[in-house]
Amino acid sequence: MxxxxxxxxxxxxxxxxxxxxxxxxxxxxxxxxxxxxxxxxxxxxxxxxxxxxxxxxxxxxxxxxxxxxxxxxxxxxxxxxxxxxxxxxxxxxxxxxxxxxxxxxAQEGWEYFRGSFYYISSTRKTWQQSRDDCLQKGADLVIINSKEEQDFTRKFEKRLWIGLTDSKTELKWKWVDGTPLTKSYWDSGEPNDINGEDCVEIRFFDPEKSWNDNNCLTELNWICEMKVRP
Known part of the structure; x- marks a missing residue:
């Protein structure tokens, strides 16, 4: 199978x-x-x-x-x-x-003191004429800011116009740069404004307080100040 x-x-x-x-x-x-x-x-x-x-x-x-x-x-x-x-x-x-x-x-007769030069005139003029002369020199009438500067200005022993007046507003004394008077050195009894005395001079030399107001048309020597630093 x-x-x-x-x-x-x-x-x-x-x-x-x-x-x-x-x-x-x-x-x-x-x-x-x-x-x-x-x-x-x-x-x-x-x-x-x-x-x-x-x-x-x-x-x-x-x-x-x-x-x-x-x-x-x-x-x-x-x-x-x-x-x-x-x-x-x-x-x-x-x-x-x-x-x-x-x-x-220095050669023109300016004297240096604490940041400014000062010029003392040898002639006499009115206050405005004195200021005009300072401006022509590139300066202005002196502005006294301290006791030391006041003492410096007295040493020249001359009656000198300074840059202080109340000609614009009576009894409001201002410096030529427009600042108001704060510290003053008036002589005793000054200012008395006799006969319209609107400008200020250094009149006395020995006392510290030597300022006197005077008629601006009076002819005096003057002192210019030229700042050489702020």
Whole structure:
């Protein structure tokens, strides 16, 4: 009797086939993992390249910023240096000009005292004529601001017009620069305004209080003051 074998009835063949299929699946799975790993590596490489590129751009921007700041500071330093040199040159010129003026004033008979030059006239004029002469010299009748200046003006031992008057408003004494009188050195009984005495002179030399009001048309010597510092 002839026996007939069916394919499913061959256990060895089925086992071999299953092993082949399992091996093929394993090979495919390994290849997929390799492909996935390769793709992941490529993605990581690209990400690293992007980050590196960004860092390079950031570094380049930082370098450009630092260079711009450096050049700006250099230009500012140059401008400041030029300004300082110009200021120094101006101060030097002003100093030299002041020296020339001081020398000229000294030669013309002006006397220096505490920031001002003083000129004592050798002729006599009215108060307004005396002031006009001071103004022509670039000065004005003296304004006495301290006891030391009062003592200085008395040492010349001359009757001298000073820059004090109440000609605009009676009894409101003002200096020629428009400031009101605050500290005074009137002689006893002065001012008395006899016969319209609206201008002030230094009349006495020994006492500290030496001022006297006098008629502005009286002809006296006078004292000019030219300030050379505030």
């Amino acid at each position: 002839e026996m007939v074998y069916h394919e499913e009835d061959n256990p060895y063949e089925n086992t071999h086939y299953a092993s082949v299929r399992s091996g093929e699946s394993k090979i495919c799975s390994d290849e997929d993992r390799k492909v996935a790993a390769a793709e992941l590596g490529i993605k990581r490489y690209r990400l690293a390249a992007v980050i590196l590129g960004l860092l390079c751009m950031l570094q380049a921007a930082l370098i450009i910023f630092l260079l711009i700041s450096l050049f700006s500071e250099r230009d500012e330093f140059k401008r400041t240096n030029l300004d300082v040199e110009a200021g120094f040159k101006t101060l030097t010129e002003e100093r030299d000009d002041l020296k020339r003026k001081l020398n000229n004033l």
